[in-house]
Amino acid sequence: MRLLEYQAKSLFSDYGIPIPKGFTSTTIEQGRKDASVLGYPFVIKAQMAVGGRGKAGAIQKCHNADEFELKYPEIMQKVVKGEKTKAILLEKMADIKKELYLSLFLNRSKRCYTIISSSDGGVEIESVKNQVIREVGLGNIETKTAEEVGKEVGLKDKALSQFVDILLKLSKVTVEKEAELAEINPLAVLKDDSLLALDGKVIIDDNAMFRHDELREFQEVSELEERAEKSGFSLVELDGNIAVVGNGAGLVMSTLDMLSDHGGKPACFLDVGGGATTDTVYEALTLISKMKKVKGILVNLYGGIVKTTTVATAFIKAYENKIIDVPVFARMSGAEADKSKEMLKGSRTKMFDTIEDAINAGVIEVNKSG
Amino acid sequence: MADLFELLVGKEGEKDYKKKPVIVQGITGKFGSFHTQQMLAYGTNVVAGVTPGKGGQKLEGISIYETMKDAVNATGAKISIVFVPAKFFLSATVEALEAGIKLLIAIPEHVPVKDALTIVDLAKKKDAIVIGPNTPGIIIPGIIKIGIMPASPFKPGRIAVLSRSGTLMYEVSHNLSLANFGQSICLGIGGDPINGTPLIEAFDRIRDGANIDGVVVVGEIGGDAEEMLAQHIIDTKFDKPVVAYIAGRAAPKEKRMGHAGAIIYGNYGSAESKVSMYAKANVPVAKRPAEIPMLLAGKLGKGRIK
Numbered sequence A: 001m002r003l004l005e006y007q008a009k010s011l012f013s014d015y016g017i018p019i020p021k022g023f024t025s026t027t028i029e030q031g032r033k034d035a036s037v038l039g040y041p042f043v044i045k046a047q048m049a050v051g052g053r054g055k056a057g058a059i060q061k062c063h064n065a066d067e068f069e070l071k072y073p074e075i076m077q078k079v080v081k082g083e084k085t086k087a088i089l090l091e092k093m094a095d096i097k098k099e100l101y102l103s104l105f106l107n108r109s110k111r112c113y114t115i116i117s118s119s120d121g122g123v124e125i126e127s128v129k130n131q132v133i134r135e136v137g138l139g140n141i142e143t144k145t146a147e148e149v150g151k152e153v154g155l156k157d158k159a160l161s162q163f164v165d166i167l168l169k170l171s172k173v174t175v176e177k178e179a180e181l182a183e184i185n186p187l188a189v190l191k192d193d194s195l196l197a198l199d200g201k202v203i204i205d206d207n208a209m210f211r212h213d214e215l216r217e218f219q220e221v222s223e224l225e226e227r228a229e230k231s232g233f234s235l236v237e238l239d240g241n242i243a244v245v246g247n248g249a250g251l252v253m254s255t256l257d258m259l260s261d262h263g264g265k266p267a268c269f270l271d272v273g274g275g276a277t278t279d280t281v282y283e284a285l286t287l288i289s290k291m292k293k294v295k296g297i298l299v300n301l302y303g304g305i306v307k308t309t310t311v312a313t314a315f316i317k318a319y320e321n322k323i324i325d326v327p328v329f330a331r332m333s334g335a336e337a338d339k340s341k342e343m344l345k346g347s348r349t350k351m352f353d354t355i356e357d358a359i360n361a362g363v364i365e366v367n368k369s370g
Numbered sequence B: 001m002a003d004l005f006e007l008l009v010g011k012e013g014e015k016d017y018k019k020k021p022v023i024v025q026g027i028t029g030k031f032g033s034f035h036t037q038q039m040l041a042y043g044t045n046v047v048a049g050v051t052p053g054k055g056g057q058k059l060e061g062i063s064i065y066e067t068m069k070d071a072v073n074a075t076g077a078k079i080s081i082v083f084v085p086a087k088f089f090l091s092a093t094v095e096a097l098e099a100g101i102k103l104l105i106a107i108p109e110h111v112p113v114k115d116a117l118t119i120v121d122l123a124k125k126k127d128a129i130v131i132g133p134n135t136p137g138i139i140i141p142g143i144i145k146i147g148i149m150p151a152s153p154f155k156p157g158r159i160a161v162l163s164r165s166g167t168l169m170y171e172v173s174h175n176l177s178l179a180n181f182g183q184s185i186c187l188g189i190g191g192d193p194i195n196g197t198p199l200i201e202a203f204d205r206i207r208d209g210a211n212i213d214g215v216v217v218v219g220e221i222g223g224d225a226e227e228m229l230a231q232h233i234i235d236t237k238f239d240k241p242v243v244a245y246i247a248g249r250a251a252p253k254e255k256r257m258g259h260a261g262a263i264i265y266g267n268y269g270s271a272e273s274k275v276s277m278y279a280k281a282n283v284p285v286a287k288r289p290a291e292i293p294m295l296l297a298g299k300l301g302k303g304r305i306k
Helices: A005-014 A028-038 A065-076 A143-152 A157-177 A206-211 A213-218 A223-230 A249-261 A278-289 A308-320 A337-343 A355-369 B004-008 B030-042 B068-075 B086-098 B113-126 B166-178 B199-206 B225-235 B271-280 B289-305
Strands: A022-025 A042-047 A059-062 A087-092 A096-107 A112-118 A132-135 A179-190 A195-197 A201-204 A234-237 A242-246 A266-271 A296-307 A328-335 A349-352 B022-025 B046-050 B062-065 B079-082 B103-106 B129-131 B137-140 B144-147 B156-163 B183-188 B214-220 B242-247
Touching: A005 A022, A005 A042, A005 A087, A005 A157, A005 A201, A022 A028, A028 A065, A028 A087, A042 A065, A059 A065, A065 A087, A096 A157, A112 A143, A112 A157, A132 A143, A143 A157, A157 A179, A157 A195, A157 A201, A201 A206, A206 B113, A223 A234, A223 A278, A242 A249, A242 A278, A242 A355, A249 A266, A249 A296, A249 A355, A249 B166, A249 B214, A249 B242, A266 A278, A278 A296, A278 A308, A296 A308, A296 A355, A296 B166, A308 A328, A308 A337, A308 A349, A328 A337, A328 A355, A337 A349, A349 A355, B004 B103, B004 B199, B022 B030, B022 B068, B022 B086, B030 B046, B030 B144, B046 B068, B062 B068, B068 B086, B079 B086, B079 B144, B086 B103, B086 B113, B113 B129, B156 B166, B156 B199, B166 B183, B166 B214, B166 B242, B166 B289, B183 B199, B199 B214, B199 B225, B214 B225, B214 B289, B225 B242, B225 B271, B242 B271, B242 B289
Parallel strands: A242 A266, A242 A296, A296 A328, A328 A349, B022 B046, B022 B079, B046 B062, B079 B103, B103 B129, B156 B183, B156 B214, B214 B242
Antiparallel strands: A022 A087, A042 A059, A042 A087, A096 A112, A096 A179, A112 A132, A179 A195, A179 A201, A234 A266, B137 B144, B137 B183
């Protein structure tokens, strides 16, 4: 689960990491009240789980009430890389001398947390230069390590001691909340050499959520995602018009790749889990029917233990019950493939022997329908 | 270091050669009992099950014990396969390792990272091998199946398959079998960020198997396991053919693609990064699963001419 900036910051604040004064709202009425308490100028920041907000105009300075009336609704409507604004954070501007980068992340291959810091923060991590990288254990990091990192990014005196304090607290957040990533970027050094977390990004291990009821209030899943989760599916919504369904994450990713290679545009990634039954496939089709942009459905199932006829039954039922009205292009390996082709004769589900054939037919037909 | 093949197959002349005993943890659950039947049908020597509260009962003629200690004492098994829900994963696996299990196949999905790390650490201390979590398991076609994979895709042969994905392992093995490339072993690394046996370690455990002509590595986006393996292949001058596949080229950044481990942060975990490292190691990367047997045939052909 990726926390939004304001959520990450509230977590930081709970642990004593300094953050700018700010208010979060979802309506302009509340925003106006926040603005009057905060006082101009301030920054209007779209709350969305994606990087590159600044470049996309989803973070803007605001100097007066006239500007506010224009910018608040504009930013509320923003969509960046497919992510919509979930809320608006109004935040006091700071007197910045320098922008640092600081993060702790779970290093998978080294099986420990790793600190990354830099004196050149404020840009996305791929572009951060002069990275200081330090592998630490699984517990809280030691003061000595934090000091060494602080010195390596060129800090001294007051700024250094504040940096150490913040890094130790960030480590505590990471360990206690079972985060895979806790990032402050930029971590600003102000004119008076004090430090301030201007942005925050925290990703919590979803699988550990059963131990963290206190984080549940931050969980924002769409209705569709929630329904998918209940069925034990994983769903990622994408921008295109062909829904991609399969059993097993790797197989569905692979199908997504091949569809994109053929010029198709995936509307979603839907993994129904390792097995496939009439019920799971029917439920998957029901979920997809709620996505209006879908013009066709591509199904890739590796049968194995399951009979293909079981799945064919789901397609027939879905059309009969008018759950779906778009064409389905299905490939399913496994027992009784001929029988299921026979069952689906005359229906809008076409069965193919290979996924490549299913993709070709799907892309052509969906493009034809516009 | 514990030897994977020795644990799975044993040595000729041993009483349980090719019939190594296996304990099923969580044997009475829907999933556990179904796959116990499937494993038995394949010929796997399942000798005991463990479900707290059901000790003394039987399933498919197999005795169920209260604890792992009881089951290990009664059977002498060194292999266990775990089917318990993720919440109980840690306690079940600690119990298994404490009881003397040396090869633990961890099937559950959704295990917290912290719990996986704890088990990895304990396994190291106990000189035990953990496969998974979130793995389909291991199969040596024709000899032993410890996992949830269907039997039909696999055929005995001389190609090793390592995979981070379950169904892709079946799909790829099926394609290999059709092309007459049988498999000497197929091992699911698991789709989680933390693997009991990471890709590079799995590779080291199978690379010197006398019965291996080549290795197929089925990877996906997320982490840097493929990059590290590529470097390892270069460093150790591995000279048998290796062919790779990477799922998730079209995946957006910072979205978890079904598997907990399949997520790109920045360039960390991207398909491009993996493909370019494989290129340095002279490992061809298939664009689609169906291409793998062709690439392998190409590589093996070259090897033979030499």
